[in-house]
Amino acid sequence: MKVIRLKEPGIWERLDVEKPSDALSPGNALLKVNKIGVCGTDLHAFKGKQPFFSYPKILGHELAVEVVAIANDVTNVSVGDKCSVEPYYNDIIGQAVRRGKTNCG
Numbered sequence: 001m002k003v004i005r006l007k008e009p010g011i012w013e014r015l016d017v018e019k020p021s022d023a024l025s026p027g028n029a030l031l032k033v034n035k036i037g038v039c040g041t042d043l044h045a046f047k048g049k050q051p052f053f054s055y056p057k058i059l060g061h062e063l064a065v066e067v068v069a070i071a072n073d074v075t076n077v078s079v080g081d082k083c084s085v086e087p088y089y090n091d092i093i094g095q096a097v098r099r100g101k102t103n104c105g
Helices: 040-047
Strands: 002-008 011-016 029-036 063-070 082-085
Touching (some): 029 082
Antiparallel strands (some): 063 082
């Protein structure tokens, strides 16, 4: 697989990485990323002004994806489904929340 990673603020690098195993853990799906959105978090990371990141980092958390494989127990999506991903979760003790950024949990 090809990825683009922010090596350090202001410096991108292109990498070839191994495709994840076809043996998916329960509850998981393998997704092909078709498009990403660039948001303020990404811009801050590029400029070195994202205090919650370490480098290197693969950016992009607003995604348009296609489901390419699912674990046996997954019933809410099917192979071939096109989906959007906004991977936020409720983490009340995370670094961002402790700094008053409750929208980042």
